[in-house]
Amino acid sequence: MAKLNDNYAQLQGMYLFSEIAQRVAKYKADNPSANVISMGIGDVSQPLVPSVISALQKATLEMGTKEGFRGYGPEQGYDFLREAIAKNDYADRNLAISADEIFISDGSKCDVGNFQELFHADARIAISDPVYPVYVDSQIMAGRSGNFDGSLWDNIYYIPCSIENNFIPELPKTPVDVIYLCYPNNPTGTVLSRAELKKWVDYAKKEQAIILFDAAYEAYITDSDIPRSIYEIEGASDVAIEFKSFSKTAGFTGLRCAYTVVPKNVFGTYSNGEKKDLHSLWKRRQSTKYNGCPYIVQRAAEALYTPEAKVEIENILSIYKNNARVIFDTMQAKGLQVVGGENSPYVWVKTPANYGSWEFFSLLLEKTNIVCTPGVGFGLMGEGYIRFSAFASTENTLKAMESFKNLIL
Ligand code: PLP
Numbered sequence: 083m084a085k086l087n088d089n090y091a092q093l094q095g096m097y098l099f100s101e102i103a104q105r106v107a108k109y110k111a112d113n114p115s116a117n118v119i120s121m122g123i124g125d126v127s128q129p130l131v132p133s134v135i136s137a138l139q140k141a142t143l144e145m146g147t148k149e150g151f152r153g154y155g156p157e158q159g160y161d162f163l164r165e166a167i168a169k170n171d172y173a174d175r176n177l178a179i180s181a182d183e184i185f186i187s188d189g190s191k192c193d194v195g196n197f198q199e200l201f202h203a204d205a206r207i208a209i210s211d212p213v214y215p216v217y218v219d220s221q222i223m224a225g226r227s228g229n230f231d232g233s234l235w236d237n238i239y240y241i242p243c244s245i246e247n248n249f250i251p252e253l254p255k256t257p258v259d260v261i262y263l264c265y266p267n268n269p270t271g272t273v274l275s276r277a278e279l280k281k282w283v284d285y286a287k288k289e290q291a292i293i294l295f296d297a298a299y300e301a302y303i304t305d306s307d308i309p310r311s312i313y314e315i316e317g318a319s320d321v322a323i324e325f326k327s328f329s330k331t332a333g334f335t336g337l338r339c340a341y342t343v344v345p346k347n348v349f350g351t352y353s354n355g356e357k358k359d360l361h362s363l364w365k366r367r368q369s370t371k372y373n374g375c376p377y378i379v380q381r382a383a384e385a386l387y388t389p390e391a392k393v394e395i396e397n398i399l400s401i402y403k404n405n406a407r408v409i410f411d412t413m414q415a416k417g418l419q420v421v422g423g424e425n426s427p428y429v430w431v432k433t434p435a436n437y438g439s440w441e442f443f444s445l446l447l448e449k450t451n452i453v454c455t456p457g458v459g460f461g462l463m464g465e466g467y468i469r470f471s472a473f474a475s476t477e478n479t480l481k482a483m484e485s486f487k488n489l490i491l
Pocket of ligand 1: 123188189190191192194214264268296298327328329334335339340
């Protein structure tokens with residue numbers, strides 16, 4: 083029989099959202115009349131905006147003509163989209179990122195999952211806890227996580243984030259090579275001020291570490307003191323890779339488009355001491371294993387940068403931002419400890435009366451028909467918390483919060 087990758091045998095349980103889906107499916111089968119409202123997985127509910135639809139239609143028709151047909155596109159993405167991103171997301175904010183440093187893909191999940199391939203098998207990785215599960219699981223699959231003691235991996239440097247430290251990550255006390263930061267944070271919904279983020283960039287420069295900065299929720303930032311890109315911090319383009327996605331900004335969770343910025347000035351070293359830039363490694367990796375995001379989808383993403391689309395998107399974002407506020411206020415009024423919900427679509431809540439995360443998940447499902455995400459699914463430090471997402475419709479969010487108000491705790 084074929085020998086398998088033993089690293090996969092090390093993965094704990096199933097992927098968090100598959101586990102939730104199974105439990106919810108069972109509950110629905112046992113309770114067919116229940117009106118279950120999902121505030122669990124961070125999937126959006128609002129349809130694509132008109133500007134995106136007309137760009138998709140136009141590009142589709144173009145593909146049906148002899149002159150407009152496109153086959154394989156450039157692996158790094160079409161220039162029209164990379165230039166629109168470089169101008170709107172960087173140059174217009176006075177950030178010096180060139181179109182050539184941008185790699186288009188069909189989602190940030192694959193980019194944040196795949197990027198670790200560029201690092202040595204023994205590279206020491208710092209990851210906050212709780213965290214988007216893809217960062218840890220992709221280390222395990224690559225055999226980089228070390229040994230598991232039943233709750234933690236010994237080659238991962240965990241950065242605890244909890245009520246005790248106000249969800250502000252502390253710099254590592256022992257050397258690390260790579261640091262994953264995600265802000266606005268999934269799952270806690272917390273953000274890092276410019277001064278806090280600067281500490282990390284300074285640390286990475288001093289220790290020659292690399293920061294993988296996941297900014298999937300950047301569009302939710304309204305506070306001007308919160309950086310929307312890590313490149314707002316001086317020196318970051320020497321040490322940081324930035325991941326951005328159109329999923330939560332423009333409802334592209336089904337359409338699929340994202341981008342990764344790999345500045346040409348970020349370097350690592352091979353075991354023989356040779357210095358190498360990550361930009362050319364990522365380009366080599368992508369051109370070997372990836373054939374590009376569809377042309378029509380890249381045209382749809384390009385359309386997001388038109389003035390009309392910017393207004394359309396802002397209207398959608400304001401629905402989710404209002405939902406987040408309603409959830410946050412409901413939790414606070416109920417006397418629960420809660421963070422996030424501001425500059426973020428996620429609300430992170432401490433369970434009352436020492437309920438475990440899964441225990442409270444089941445209680446909520448049974449008593450209110452709300453699906454949340456158990457915090458422990460994001461890491462050990464998430465035990466005793468749950469996460470609500472603001473991506474349901476306003477109607478469902480209001481309905482769910484009305485039931486929550488009546489919940490006897
Ligand atoms: N990064 C974070 C922190 C996320 O929460 C998600 C999706 O939920 C992603 C990346 C993946 O986004 P995409 O839909 O672009 O794959």
